[in-house]
Amino acid sequence: MKNKHIPSLLSTILVSMPLLAACDVGRELARSAMDIVRNPQTDVGKQVLGSSSYKRSKLKNLEFTCVKEQFPSLPQEADQLYRYALYHDFKNRWLPKPGVLDRYLPYYRIAAANGHWQANLTLQEILLKSKDINIETRERRGEGIYWNEKLMKILPASAHYWWSLYIDVGYGPKHGADDSLIYLRKAADLGNAKAQSEVAELLMKIQDDSSHTFRLGLTNKMRTCAANQDRPDGMAGRMMAATFDNAKDYGTAVNFYHQAIKAGETSSAYVLSRVFTFNDPQSDFSNWGVGEDQERSRRYYQINNFLSKSGHLKPELNVHDLDEIVPLPPAKLPSWDGKIAIQRFVEGPAPAKPSDELVRRLAQQAGLDPNTGLPK
Incomplete structure (x- = not known):
């Protein structure tokens, strides 16, 4: 995913790690970390960007402790909306027809707003990547960020991973080219398997013979953790x-x-x-x-x-x-x-359409318009 700026990658990660340990990741943290990297006139900047011995002495900042992301149970009523939307979404993915996906976005939104983290993740994927919905780019950006802020309260590791994606594609406030790495590493430390795998891949792309053995051991540790998750x-x-x-x-x-x-x-x-x-x-x-x-x-x-x-x-x-x-x-x-479970779902009968009363009630308790799934 993130294969740009590899020559400066180790410097970026080394600088960001102490900051990540000191406080929560946020916009201020991202700015602070990247200011150091971009400004070689600071003492820390001179050391990191100009001294290989300093770099080796700071490799311990890259150390990794395996944490596995914990996924809470899905709320049952919201799951009815999600499964209904997902089934029809799946049926439309092979040869997408214009306008079909738009009909199911309200169900995804209302489920996500009621704590259904899988609906939230699916919805963010659609907003970021799908060409089959009638939403302008600017609106997609704002909505994606809105749902990721909701996800932060349920799955902070996954949310940090999504912040790294959004920064990569230019969503939200302006960031530097390497800021997404700060969020990616934090996502890995919090337990997101995909982030752990991607950080490991990036570490092995660094062109630095002196740290190869250390990075190889760290990479294997991250990949092992990512592979042995409940959702690997x-x-x-x-x-x-x-x-x-x-x-x-x-x-x-x-x-x-x-x-x-x-x-x-x-x-x-x-x-x-x-x-x-x-x-x-x-x-x-x-x-x-x-x-x-x-x-x-x-x-x-x-x-x-x-x-x-x-x-x-x-x-x-x-x-x-x-x-x-x-x-x-x-x-x-x-x-x-x-058959595997997802195959039974795809090849089986369509889930019952959620009742209008259920949709209205779930939308109302989340402050959403039941017709669009968007905030009133």
């Missing part, structure tokens, strides 16, 4: 699987591939479908020692097949129910109907 990051899981594959620690590699699949990572499902069936003696997986299991292989392959055909369901595409379908050995395989 697929790229982090796949990268750690590849790391242990190269080290010939195949059992650990299997665990990470399995975690990556939970995040909807397609190639990991394909790999495990082959790991558990190796009739071909020339197979790359014949020496993994996991034991041949045709049924496990078949289940991973079916999951891979659905994921590979369902990219239009991202970013909601996931296999959070993977352990209920194909738990890792030595656990026995439970019975299975051949």
Whole structure:
């Protein structure tokens, strides 16, 4: 995501870390941190930007402690609105028709305003990326920021990640080019898996031989944390699987591939479908020692097949129910109907349309117009 300004990246992160530890991230913090980076005349600026020995001595500022994001239960009434909107949103994503998505935005908005964090996240994705809604860019910006302020009260780690995205695309007040990194690192420290994975990726892109070993260890720590979350990051899981594959620690590699699949990572499902069936003696997986299991292989392959055909369901595409379908050995395989949860939802009947009374009541208690889902 953030691949610009890599040469100055280490300096930026080193300066921002002590500030992040000292107080909450906010506009004042972002300005303070970036003023130091941009002004080499300050003592700190001279040291960070001009001294590799100072840089090495401050690597400890990059240290990372694994925190996992905690997702609260979704409010049941608001979930009725969300599931109704999401179902029709999914149906429209393959070949979007103009105006269709606009009809479901009020449901997303009212659900989000009533504490439904998943509706909030989906809505922010739509406002930032969808070309199929009739909202001007300026209005999108203001609305996206509005919902992220709401998200801060429920999922601060995810909200900080979204602040980093908004700064990247120029939403909100003006910021410097590297300000988003401050929010990204804070999101990682608070437990956001995607932020942890992206910070790890950025750290390994820094061109600095003297800190390579340290950064590699830190990167693996961040990726491991991101991959082992309740809602893991697929790229982090796949990268750690590849790391242990190269080290010939195949059992650990299997665990990470399995975690990556939970995040909807397609190639990991394909790999495990082959790991558990190796009739071909020339197979790359014949020496993994996991034991041949045709049924496990078949289940991973079916999951891979659905994921590979369902990219239009991202970013909601996931296999959070993977352990209920194909738990890792030595656990026995439970019975299975051949579908993952999100597949059942997409291929099943449409959820009942929420009643007008429910929509009005939820909108009213959040101070929204029930027809638009926007503040009155």
